[in-house]
Structure formats: structure tokens, C-alpha cells
Amino acid sequence: MSDFRQSQNEAHPNKTNTLMTGIIFLLILFVTIQIWFLFGALNNALQENLNFAITTALGSLVFAFASFWLLKYLPEPIKRKMKK
Amino acid sequence: MSKDPNSEIPKCKQDFPIEQKEATHVSRREFAKFLTLLSGALAVGNTAIVVKSLAFPEKPLEGEHAICMESEVGDGDSFMFEIEGSKTIPYLLINLGNGEWRAFEQKCTHLSCAVKYRHDLGQIECPCHKGYFNPRTGDVIQGPPPRPLPQLEVVIREGQVFVKAQQT
């Protein structure tokens, strides 16, 4: 018997691919911004610029939560019917 | 499928139950999870900076420290010394001539090379990447250093040179 999910996958075989690529691109974007923040905070902490450190830390946390939340939308691998 | 001699043996009892292709393959799901983990680690690192600077603020230098005799450092000369605190920091004492004295942290603000005073140029030079500082204020004149050199106040009493934290 085929269910809704299965017929969707058959009708749009590229959907998983697109979702996956989108999520990975977003994640890479987040991580890049976080590296930028961290670099800035390290530089500024040396100058005792606490405000900057706090702001970037908050921003970084927000991005981290956003990344974890994105994982929710990771598509399930399409199960091939292996067994007969 | 062709006849596989292993197929009768259950997977767990085979000599190599995991195929190399499976073991070395990183799926996109795993990659995405790895990126998320990295993102979490970066956030933790960034928070650690805040926690560290809140919990262990750097103390300014306390009291006066005797460095050397005034007569030991001639006009246009400099003198290296260290002050032990929570960290041991190397400093550079400079006699600019005409009774003008300055003391700066000796670590370049770019990548922590030791700076030296060039009396012929009238500037403090960092030999690593040719950064130059103003020997009166510590400001950056040229080159990659992003910040001025931290400065100490110099006091001369009875022929002896003392340094203390600068009043702001």
C-alpha cells in the first residue's frame, strides 16, 4: 500500500535534495557568521570591550539555537524497499 | 544477485561485518548534524569569553614600582623591565631626552612581537610587520597594529625611576 509520503516522494523526487541543500547552506551561513563573531569578540576582549563580547555571545547563541531548530526539518532518508 | 559465500552467515558473525564504503561514507544528514554541533561549540566559546572577562577582570597595576636609576638610561635610550602581576608583562622604558620619560607595554598590539624604540626615527618600531608607534602617546602611526600600546605613567624621584598605572 502506498501512503501520502510515498506518493509525494514519487511525484517530486528532488524535494529531499533541495531541502537538504537549503539546510546545509543555511547552516554554513550560520557557522560563518559565528566564526566572524568569535573572531571579533576575541579581538575586543583583549581591549576589555565587554559590551561587544556580550552582544556577539548572544548573537552566537541565537544562531546555535537556530541551527538546532533547523535540524527538525532535515528530511528523512527515503527508504528504499530492499526486502522482498 | 550472485551467490555470496557470506550470505548464509549472519552479519554479526562475518569477519568484516561493516563494509568500508559504509564506514567512510558521510551522508548529508551527518554533515548537517556536524555543522550544528560546530555551531553550538562556537556559541559556547563565545559565551566563555564573556564569562571569563566577567569572572576574572584584569586588575590594573597597583602601587609604584621602582625600575632603575635615572642615570642608567641615557637620552634616546630604552630599558626593558618586567612587572609581575596576575601575568608577567614586559615593559619598555624610554628616555626621550629633555627629561621626558615614557613606559609602554612591550608587546605589539598586532601579534605580540617585542617592540623597540628607534631614536634615529623618533618612533617605536615593531620589527615583525613594520608597525610604528608614537613614542609619546603610544598611538599607531603606521602598519598593522590595531590599537595603541598600553602606557604606564613614569615618575622620577631622587634620581630613581618609578612607574605606576596611568590615571584616566
Ligand code: FES
Ligand atoms: S606584531 Fe607588531 S606589527 Fe605585527
